[in-house]
Amino acid sequence: MKKLIILVLSFFVFACSDNTKKEFSLTDHIPQDTEIFLVSQDIQGFVQELAANDFIKSNKFPLKERISSQLKFLEHLNLNHETGISFSNLASETFTFTITTKKDSALVQLDSVKNKAVETITEGNVDFQRIELNNSTFFLHESGNTAIISNSRQKILDIGNQTKLLKNESFEKAFNASDPNKSSVFIKHNAIEEISDFFNKFNFPNFENFAEWSVLDLDVSGSGFRANGLSLGSSSTKLLEVFSGTTPKNIESARICPEDFLSMYALSFSSFGKLHSNLQKIKTDTTQANYPKVLDHIREIASIQLKNGDMVVLNAVEIEAAKEQLAGIGDPIETYRGSSIVELNTDLGLRKVFSGLLNMKRNKFYTIIEHFILFSNDADVLKKALTDFQNSDVISERSYFNELIGSLSSESSMIFIAQLPEFIEETSENDKSQKLKLKKNSLAALQIISEGDFAHLHGIFSNSENSDVAANGAEQMASIKLDHPLVTNPVFFKNHRTDQMDIAVQDENNLLYLISNKGNIFWKKQMDSQITSPIYQVDLFKNGNQQLAFSTGYNMEVLDRDGNKVKGFPIKFNSALTQPLSVFDYDKNRNYRFVLTQNQRVYMVGPKGKAIRGFDFEKAGSDVIKAPKHIRLGSKDYILVAEESGKLNILSRQGNIRVPVTENIDFSENDWYGYNGKFVSTAPENELIEISQQGQVSTKNLELAENNRVVANDDHLVYLNENQLSIDGNIINLDYGLYTDPQLFEFRKRTLIALTDTQTHKVYVFDQKGKLLDGFPVYGNSPVDIANADLDSRLELVVKGEENEILLYKL
Known part of the structure; x- marks a missing residue:
């Protein structure tokens, strides 16, 4: 097992590279006595994943200093192409490594090295260099479009003379079967005694004879490793x-x-x-x-x-x-x-x-x-x-x-x-x-x-520390720490490349992060100010590729999943936006309408960032006090614009009054929803307000407290009144606390209601009948997002933990 550690630690000291297309054959330059071989198209990404891995970060291996010292010079290499690393003589005090990559004039960076020496040597038909960088010595041989680096002079000569190279049918099959888009490790079974000893501890006595070569394509996460591959036998390996x-x-x-x-x-x-x-x-x-x-x-x-x-x-x-x-x-x-x-x-x-x-x-x-x-x-x-x-x-x-x-x-x-x-x-x-x-x-x-x-x-x-709860109960899957406190609630964002969910969040320095559901940071981007709206997921080009849309203090932004600005955006304003961005997709056909508000003015723009012609509602009679809301009742679309004066405008898609509301409304902090064929919200105290599609206003005295909170959809009405949670009239008595607004999530035929007590740091998730899900409450400090974030059938929940922490739970 120590030798496997060598493999991992070798990459821990790399500095490195972008992906390139495969332009040369690594298999033509592998030493015959290779015991472990690792190949990567993107060493930089692989190293970053290793550096973020909890197991690597928290352990000091016995051989770490020796390995780090022996491979220290790699920080002066620009490994910008596909790279293979051969390890030989792993049982010896000083193992042999041989690095193969594409020839590049920028491969060795000497400018920043004070103590250096380069000697050109010719032995027979082989020209190579002996390079000393500080206290490290290695040899470099370039032939055609290939560069070979090794700590063994003999390996350089053998490769230069094309002798003692690995020519093995099982290895070639394994290499051809490996995933070129992943970092892969190849293991020669009968060469690594300690790996065989490790499996012998399982009571499996024949690992060395099980196969000749095995290949594993590696995926590294914040808390562990995954690998998929093949074992291939030969005439001498019958097991x-x-x-x-x-x-x-x-x-x-x-x-x-x-x-x-x-x-x-x-x-x-x-x-x-x-x-x-x-x-x-x-x-x-x-x-x-x-x-x-x-x-x-x-x-x-x-x-x-x-x-x-x-x-x-x-x-x-x-x-x-x-x-x-x-x-x-x-x-x-x-x-x-x-x-x-x-x-x-x-x-x-x-x-x-x-x-x-x-x-x-x-x-x-x-x-x-x-x-x-x-x-x-x-x-x-x-x-x-x-x-x-x-x-x-x-x-x-x-x-x-x-x-x-x-x-x-x-x-x-x-x-x-x-x-x-x-x-x-x-x-x-x-x-x-x-x-x-x-x-x-x-x-x-x-x-x-x-x-x-x-x-x-x-x-x-x-290597994650999960709780001992029943298989169907909530369990913590990941804890992701950022350098600075969060200022937005973490939300899921669809990764169209993996069909999983990533996590988007912004910190107090206005850095927007996109993070994998395993905790790896894809990127972080500086924004002009704090994000003021939900982070919407859109598909502007109708090709399945997802973008992030949101508003900040003065801008409306759309970024692709790599953090790049989408053409036509941002839309910049000279004065502040006074309400969060709203996004309408009337027919769920990705013909998006982005709605922005400045005081009394309402702007509607399309997927290319241009104003939508034919939307005639440009200015309210008084300041707009909520983000405009799209509600669909039956087959009809409505746009609701609430004014400070108490007027509620219920508009058509074109911005014309569709439902005349003659009464002024005493608006609460709650939004408006479509429920049971009507528009519903609450007054600041006591009453549930319902407005019919003909404009008739009615109220129900529910004896609501001033801080009541409501959420609804076509089929469910949920409100929180002090410590009482009502789900379609079913009352659940909660402990007194400081609760976030209840949230409704729909998954096919399953409805979930979530809310968080920020005073006791507890997240509650109920089903539509008011039953608390197994394993809840769990720790959290914000509203949540719930989605199927990975490839299994169970749902995941993301929430803020400590001030700079994202927590991911499996339901």
Whole structure:
């Protein structure tokens, strides 16, 4: 595992680059003895992601100073093109690295280096340079459009003479299968002893022979890593073929795996007979061709490590038939919580059957939970498993585990899962200097799905500290800290490139940020002043690409998702805008109307930033006191403009009076909504105001307090009256507090109502019947936004945490 750390830390010291198109072949210059190879089109982005990763930031690795010193000179390189890094001799004190990239006159920057020396050397037909920068020495060879950098003179000569280069069919297949848009790492299985040792701690003894090369395409987030790739075998690596002719299955052992487990390694198969036949073909010892017949009824076997012992789990598809095969081979020694614990009087022979694929001790006891047969060398381990299962203290009941598993394929041939803090502490040597800082509930998983002579790989490392709530309850997914306090509420913004949601927010320095839902900052842009309106999501060009539209003190802005100004914007005003921007899309066809207000004047502009002709309402009789509002009732569109005088203008699309309202209205701070075919709002005290589509005004005395808050849509009316929340007439009594306006969110047939008590820092989310969702309240200090922000089926909620913090929750 230390060698994997080398890989990550190597990039931690880079300074770097923009994406370029692939213009040369990296595979022509890779040393033959490469053990790990990493390739990236965009090292700068990769390094930034690594630098923001909590695990990288918070840990001081034993080899960090040596690696940083050895690679310090890389800060003087401009790696502006696709770059590959080969690592060799990783077991030695000084490993060998070889960097391959496109030749560039600006590759090595010497101007800012005080202590430097460059020597040109010719050996045979190879010309190269020996470069000293401060205390670092490396060699540079340029040939054609390729530049080679290494700390090994011999590597430069070998590459220059085109000798001792990696020519391997499995590697080439892996390279061709990697994603060119991601940073990818290639691992030679039989070269890295410590990786093999790491998997051996899972009781998997044959990692080095599982495949010849594996490739993983990497995604780095603020709290973890994800990887997807392939393993490819050769004639000398037969282990991949063990699952040939069998079908991967859903891994179910998590249902009886205690929540405080260390690791779980599970195998699944559609036919044990076929698996056994494949195992016999790769074993040198074929003395035991038979196997216990209970395995004919098994479709999964798992090895689970606990702090106080291990257990092996057989998942039976026919538990009664499996029980019959176990009958007579042991004696019950006690009944614990309704289940018999049986002491075996003969060895089942599971160790020999699975040798080469799964290490296990001889098991003395077994018990049965539903259709699972649990074996252990310690009866107390089985008692704990029974207790935890009955108390639902199993890993499948933990939301952070289900989130991790939800990121993987539903079916596996092999899967490795570790609860990292405990697993590493229990399986590592007692070297305190090497202890890693990992958050509670940090998990790692590697899933293998066999396809004959190759296998799909899916890996994830999650270092986020999530709460232990039920799988369907609210849990914190991310905490994103900015350098300065927030002045707007964080909102979701559609990422049309990933089909997920990013987060937009502004800080007190008027910097607007766009941040991924994993916490990576895409960009920040200086605005002229604070954003005064909601941040609207628009598609001005009707091509699926999303833009951000909003108003500031004097401007209306539209930015694309890269933070660039869209042509025609901003629209600048000499005097301040007095109401927030409104955006109308009457027919949901993306023919947007942007509505801006200055005192009595109302401006309407189109997608190109030009005034809309045919909108005749330009000036009210007195100052406009709310942002103009579009309401659709049935098939009719209305524009509502409220004036300081008490006049409510209900207009047509053309700006003409569509509904004459003769009465003056005592406006409250609440907005107007369309509900039940009418326009509704509240008076400052006591009354709900309703206006029909014919202009008739009526009121209902709801005994509202002065600070009442209302929100509505076509089907639901919600209001907050002091500590009482009314949802369609259903009253929920809340604790007294300082609440934000209630918010309504619609998701297909699901309606959610959210509000935040900023006094106690609690966010509440109710369903339309007034039931508080599981896991709420959660911590927060602002109105929220709710959306399906990632690729799973659960919703996410974003809210302000501390003054400079964004919190992301999963519902």
